[in-house]
Amino acid sequence: MSSTTPLQTGNDRHTGVLLPVLEFLRKHAPFDQMEPAHLEYLAKRLRLSFYARDEKITDPGNGPASKFFIIKQGRVRGETPSEDEQVSGNAWELVPGECFPIGALLARRPVRTIHRAAEDTFCFELDRDDFDKLLKLSTAFNDFCTRRLASLLDQVHRQVQASAATNMGGDTSLNIRLADRIRRAPVTCRPESPLAEVLRIMDAERIGSMVITDEDQRPLGVFTLHDLLSRVALPGLPLDTPVSQVMTPNPLSLPPTAYAFEAAMLMASRGFGHVCVAERGRLHGVISERDLFSLQRVGLVSLSRAINKASDIGALIKLGGDVHQLIGQMIAQGVSVAQISQIITLLNDHVARRVIELCQAELGTPPFAYTWIAFGSEGRQEQTLKTDQDNGILFETPPNMSNGEVRAVLLPLARRINEALAECGYPLCTGNIMASNPECCLSFEEWQARFARWIDQGTPEHLLNASIFFDFRTIEGPEQAVERLRRWFTDKVKGTPRFLRMMAQNSLRNRPPLGLVRDFVVSGSADHPNSIDLKLHGLTPFVDGARILALAHGITATNTLERFRGLGKLGVVPRHESEAWCDAYVYIQLLRMRHHREQQQAGEETDNFVDPDKLNDLDRRILKESFRQARKIQSRIELDYQL
Amino acid sequence: MSFLASLFRPAPVLEDAIEERVSHWHTLPTPSAHTPLDRARFVVIDVETTGLDMHSDELLSVGLVPAGPRSVEIDGLAEIVLRHERARVDKDNLVIHGITPTESASGTEVAEALVSVLEHIGKSWLVAFHADFDRVMLTRAFKRHLGLKLKNPFLDLAWLLPALYPDQAGLRSLDEWLGHFGIAAPARHRASGDALVTAELLLIALSEARRQGRTDLRGLAGLADTQARLDRMSAH
Numbered sequence: 001m002s003s004t005t006p007l008q009t010g011n012d013r014h015t016g017v018l019l020p021v022l023e024f025l026r027k028h029a030p031f032d033q034m035e036p037a038h039l040e041y042l043a044k045r046l047r048l049s050f051y052a053r054d055e056k057i058t059d060p061g062n063g064p065a066s067k068f069f070i071i072k073q074g075r076v077r078g079e080t081p082s083e084d085e086q087v088s089g090n091a092w093e094l095v096p097g098e099c100f101p102i103g104a105l106l107a108r109r110p111v112r113t114i115h116r117a118a119e120d121t122f123c124f125e126l127d128r129d130d131f132d133k134l135l136k137l138s139t140a141f142n143d144f145c146t147r148r149l150a151s152l153l154d155q156v157h158r159q160v161q162a163s164a165a166t167n168m169g170g171d172t173s174l175n176i177r178l179a180d181r182i183r184r185a186p187v188t189c190r191p192e193s194p195l196a197e198v199l200r201i202m203d204a205e206r207i208g209s210m211v212i213t214d215e216d217q218r219p220l221g222v223f224t225l226h227d228l229l230s231r232v233a234l235p236g237l238p239l240d241t242p243v244s245q246v247m248t249p250n251p252l253s254l255p256p257t258a259y260a261f262e263a264a265m266l267m268a269s270r271g272f273g274h275v276c277v278a279e280r281g282r283l284h285g286v287i288s289e290r291d292l293f294s295l296q297r298v299g300l301v302s303l304s305r306a307i308n309k310a311s312d313i314g315a316l317i318k319l320g321g322d323v324h325q326l327i328g329q330m331i332a333q334g335v336s337v338a339q340i341s342q343i344i345t346l347l348n349d350h351v352a353r354r355v356i357e358l359c360q361a362e363l364g365t366p367p368f369a370y371t372w373i374a375f376g377s378e379g380r381q382e383q384t385l386k387t388d389q390d391n392g393i394l395f396e397t398p399p400n401m402s403n404g405e406v407r408a409v410l411l412p413l414a415r416r417i418n419e420a421l422a423e424c425g426y427p428l429c430t431g432n433i434m435a436s437n438p439e440c441c442l443s444f445e446e447w448q449a450r451f452a453r454w455i456d457q458g459t460p461e462h463l464l465n466a467s468i469f470f471d472f473r474t475i476e477g478p479e480q481a482v483e484r485l486r487r488w489f490t491d492k493v494k495g496t497p498r499f500l501r502m503m504a505q506n507s508l509r510n511r512p513p514l515g516l517v518r519d520f521v522v523s524g525s526a527d528h529p530n531s532i533d534l535k536l537h538g539l540t541p542f543v544d545g546a547r548i549l550a551l552a553h554g555i556t557a558t559n560t561l562e563r564f565r566g567l568g569k570l571g572v573v574p575r576h577e578s579e580a581w582c583d584a585y586v587y588i589q590l591l592r593m594r595h596h597r598e599q600q601q602a603g604e605e606t607d608n609f610v611d612p613d614k615l616n617d618l619d620r621r622i623l624k625e626s627f628r629q630a631r632k633i634q635s636r637i638e639l640d641y642q643l
Numbered sequence: 644m645s646f647l648a649s650l651f652r653p654a655p656v657l658e659d660a661i662e663e664r665v666s667h668w669h670t671l672p673t674p675s676a677h678t679p680l681d682r683a684r685f686v687v688i689d690v691e692t693t694g695l696d697m698h699s700d701e702l703l704s705v706g707l708v709p710a711g712p713r714s715v716e717i718d719g720l721a722e723i724v725l726r727h728e729r730a731r732v733d734k735d736n737l738v739i740h741g742i743t744p745t746e747s748a749s750g751t752e753v754a755e756a757l758v759s760v761l762e763h764i765g766k767s768w769l770v771a772f773h774a775d776f777d778r779v780m781l782t783r784a785f786k787r788h789l790g791l792k793l794k795n796p797f798l799d800l801a802w803l804l805p806a807l808y809p810d811q812a813g814l815r816s817l818d819e820w821l822g823h824f825g826i827a828a829p830a831r832h833r834a835s836g837d838a839l840v841t842a843e844l845l846l847i848a849l850s851e852a853r854r855q856g857r858t859d860l861r862g863l864a865g866l867a868d869t870q871a872r873l874d875r876m877s878a879h
Contacts, residue, residue: 016722017706017720017721017722017835017836018717018720020828020829020836020839021717021720023829024829043717044717044718045717046717047714047715047716047717048714048715048717048839048846049713049714049715050713050714050843050846050850052851052854055850073825073826073827120824120847122826122843122846124717
């Protein structure tokens with residue numbers, strides 16, 4: 001043949017003839033994000049190949065990967081050759097629009113995976129040289145290849161925030177810096193200013209709060225209209241009183257570089273409606289709750305305050321509706337899952353503390369110190385709105401009492417607290433992991449003995465218990481004994497490799513549901529046909545994997561994301577890998593929260609079953625990619641424990 | 644033009660530049676008759692015409708794409724539209740190929756276009772679906788405008804496919820075969836789009852031929868011929 005290069009003269013219409021190829025590419029990420037010129041560059045350099053069913057496309061034995069494949073039609077199965085092929089977790093499928101083998105091309109190494117046509121398949125192929133050139137040329141393509149999961153997630157996030165912005169009008173993100181949220185220069189006064197003057201200024205400036213500063217503009221205190229009622233009007237204080245006598249001293253302060261979210265969490269945890277923004281001690285401005293939640297009917301801070309001040313359980317039950325509404329708004333606004341989890345945790349903690357206070361007021365405060373602790377998802381700070389109770393008590397036995405006598409005092413109180421929490425929407429634990437169970441209301445030594453038994457013996461039941469109890473966290477009461485227990489058990493576990501090995505073995509039974517025949521393995525149960533259990537099969541492999549790796553390396557954090565970050569910090573896994581694990585975990589959480597919210601809006605009972613066919617393309621791909629990250633965690637555990 | 648007149652039409656007079664390119668084509672080596680299948684080179688081709696009459700209708704455009712034994716080279720995908728000042732407009736047909744008279748009028752000058760086609764195809768095996776039509780239309784145009792006889796061997800997928808897939812003898816048209824293999828054809832009836840999907844069918848056919856242990860290109864063409872003859876016999 002004389003020439004394979006088409007002539008550019010006359011009416012060859014080179015771009016026109018590429019239209020079918022371009023149209024295909026534009027339907028799939030990341031090609032849909034690429035500039036037209038770059039897409040055309042790519043399209044012009046593609047070859048189209050056919051692979052009959054079962055034919056190998058890539059093979060680790062073929063040397064460094066030399067081609068980039070985009071599936072045009074058909075299905076491709078990835079298999080990791082060294083592993084047991086009976087387990088569905090070791091094979092997964094790629095569908096049209098998906099690309100491989102990116103990691104091997106970037107690292108200039110042979111593939112680790114055999115890619116095989118699962119049915120008759122057409123692939124577009126790009127030579128490695130052209131792949132490299134495209135990486136340099138197109139940022140979108142580069143972004144996708146180098147941070148695949150993260151870049152897909154960015155796309156989802158942009159979509160959510162774009163739709164939130166249109167729904168609510170404007171940027172409602174809590175991810176902006178405080179410096180950008182300050183509405184006006186601060187209005188201040190001196191500590192010796194009389195109340196009359198302060199009130200006149202507040203009225204003239206139409207502000208709800210005044211910051212009291214020294215001559216160097218250092219904030220000394222805050223006085224609000226709310227304080228006027230409780231501290232001035234009701235006690236009947238004269239208006240010539242200096243403001244310093246009624247202000248709230250030592251105001252909360254954050255630097256201008258802090259995020260709005262940090263301010264919201266600080267306000268909500270302390271119950272203050274204002275935060276000073278100060279740089280090197282000097283006041284820049286004031287952020288109020290309204291500045292952060294101006295578009296929401298229910299504000300985080302006022303809700304926290306209302307929970308903390310609820311007069312009885314009935315009032316707390318009513319506030320439950322507001323909590324749901326607030327979280328719903330935040331999901332719709334695209335507030336990040338990690339942040340939503342923190343907010344839910346904060347609100348649940350407020351409720352639990354208030355319930356304990358109210359019950360103590362009703363039944364009497366025990367004459368000795370005890371700590372209310374949370375286990376499981378509450379201990380990890382990973383609750384959704386509807387999480388079963390998992391709690392217990394750690395007490396210090398006073399010299400004049402026996403453990404049994406202490407329990408006799410605590411158990412009725414604990415029962416009342418468990419019941420009240422149930423009334424507030426936190427269902428009783430079906431496994432009876434609750435403080436009212438004598439086995440969960442123990443002294444330090446008793447907890448030690450119980451944990452030691454599990455670690456030393458490691459029966460299946462012990463392992464299950466460990467996966468719930470070992471993620472404990474203080475909710476109310478002194479923390480020292482709890483942290484002492486944590487240090488003790490972390491050392492004990494580290495020194496008992498057999499126990500970790502069994503935990504590892506146990507966790508590997510639960511494989512991420514990547515499909516052999518289709519994208520995903522769906523449940524065949526009659527109740528939930530064609531669905532994936534996002535909690536059991538999606539989140540649990542991450543949570544279990546994080547716990548095992550964290551315990552093995554002496555990381556004391558209980559939160560899954562913190563555990564992953566800790567592993568990255570210690571260099572146990574490369575930082576980019578731990579970040580990808582976080583992204584994947586957070587995405588599945590997001591999917592689950594969205595699912596719950598949709599069910600609530602439809603007036604249905606919430607569950608964790610999602611039909612992958614009903615997800616859009618992007619979500620399906622991210623979910624698959626997320627499950628692949630879970631596989632990586634499991635591979636790492638397999639390697640560490642030679643399983 | 645009468646049939647007789649067309650027989651005795653004098654050879655066309657070509658511009659020097661065109662003449663030179665045609666002579667270059669003549670010097671290209673003819674691929675061996677016994678090329679093994681896994682070294683074969685093809686150009687998949689599809690023509691769009693003013694109508695379906697092989698004697699009087701005119702060539703409007705040629706779509707083509709080069710292919711090896713295992714892949715199609717997208718960078719060689721091309722479509723060449725021939726210039727026709729007074730292109731006969733057959734409305735029914737216009738609906739099919741979508742090439743408007745305006746587009747025809749702004750196409751490449753016919754001799755220039757055809758020599759460009761010639762350079763794309765070289766002396767490769769040509770592959771088409773119902774190749775007789777493409778062969779006749781191209782041969783006639785080359786003869787008339789370039790004064791050369793097209794001798795490239797043709798492989799006809801319309802006969803090769805049923806020969807390789809005897810169980811699918813019920814499938815006849817290009818669309819039926821595309822449907823059978825689930826191949827989407829987003830630009831069907833554009834010459835280049837049809838060439839591309841035809842090329843996809845070629846890859847499937849070659850893969851199946853390999854699976855059946857066929858290694859010889861000529862044997863494959865023979866298989867298609869036999870199938871064509873069988874079909875004609877059963878029609879009589």
